Amino acid sequence: MAKFKVGTTLFSFGSEYIRGELSLEDCIRTAAEVGAEGYEIVATQMIPSYPYVSDEFLGFIQYCTEKYGIAPICYAANMDRGMRKDRDLTEDEMFGMAINDLKQAHKLGCKIVREQFLMSPEAMVRIAPYAEEYGIKVGIEIHNPETPTSPLIMAYRKAFEESGSKYIGFIPDFGIFATRPNKPYWDQALKAGVAESTLKMMEQMKYDEVPQEEATKRVREVDTSAAAMSVLTQMYGFVQFRRSAKPILEGLKEIMPYTFELHGKCHYVSEELKEASIPYNEILPVVAETGFDGYIMSEYEDAGHYSGVEMVKRHIAMENKLVKDLSL
Incomplete structure (x- = not known):
């Protein structure tokens, strides 16, 4: 039986945070107010002493935990291979950064570290004994355009299977299950003058799995604007979608034994509590079948300038409603 816990990554409030409308304490308080049971902190974005957790910052987090009743569950690491101007970091240098991330996550009390794919499979296997020593599970994020298969x-x-370690695995992002075009990008394209008929043509070509090069050629025959090219590129890239999520959901089942956390991606959740592009009513039952015991972290990615607070509030309410309605 699945034991869902709902949380949010503080990245969801990133736009408000960057504009100075919310402080870090405001973000934590707001997460608690909208129903989050825990949160993910993006280290580079919200830890002033990054790449280290200072004693002062630790004290602040402990103060917030006591005051608002929610704690950091996941330390979202950033693997910046290009931090030097003369060359890319070596595998050993990136491994060293990952070890430091483990240390800082341990200091904060996090039980999960979200790593990025720049950490190779070999490096992930190499980090497994360190993760076990710290009692922290390290997961590679699976994000569009990648899928479980x-x-x-x-x-x-x-690599994970051959290692036999229970401390290295995945953090799938639900954006990979999208079955409809991204609403914010679609709306922005319309506002920029792209005809709806052109957008519908793009949508159909993506459903029909027309290669991107051919799709680009066809679109240029009717619209050569930057806005049209931008939305088409997005459809084939980080917000791509498919006719059906079922094949990828089958792949998800296979990797769930190695899954430590789930990113509940959303770009727009309606007042009726439906995500515009991602079929949560199909995803959550599949996750429940696997007996997943962990957090689904709501992750609002601001593309349409909606309120991050409102989107996370709706997203958590949507998840709770689906869990109740489906008797999960």
Whole structure:
């Protein structure tokens, strides 16, 4: 039986945070107010002493935990391979950064570290004994355009299986299950003058799995604007979608034994509590079947300038409603 816990990444409030409308304490308080049971902190965004957790910052987090009743569950790490101007970081240098992330996550009391794919499968296996020593599970995020069955992710899965470690695995992002175009980008394209008929043509080509090069050629025959090209590129990239989520959901089942946390991606949740592009009513039952015991972290990615607070509030309410309605 699944034991869902709802939380949010503080990245969801990133726009308000960057504009100075919310302080870090406001973000934590707001997360608690909208129903989050725990949160993910993006280290580079919200830890002033990054790449280290200062004693002062630790004290602040402990103060917030006591005051608002929710604690950091996941430390979202950033693997910045290009931090030097003369060359990319070596594998050993990135491994060293990952070890430091583990240390800082341990200091904060986090039980999960979200790593990025720049950490190779070999480096993930190498970090496993350190993760075990700290009692922290390290997960590679699976984000569009990757899927649980894409070659890159399959290489990680093979490495995890062969290692036998229970401390290295995945953090799937629900954006990979999108079955409709991204609403904010679609609306922005309309506002920029792209004809709805052109957008519908793009949508159909993506459903029909027309190669991107051919799709680009067809679109340029009717609209050569930057706005049209931008939305088409997005459809084939980080917010791509498919006719059906079922094949990828089957792949998700296979990797759930190695899954430590789930990113509940959303770009727009309506007042009726429906995500515009991602079929949560199909996703959550599949996750429940696997007996997942962990957090679904709401992750609002601001593309339409909606309120991050409102989107997370709706998203958590949507999840709770689906869990109740489906008797999960």
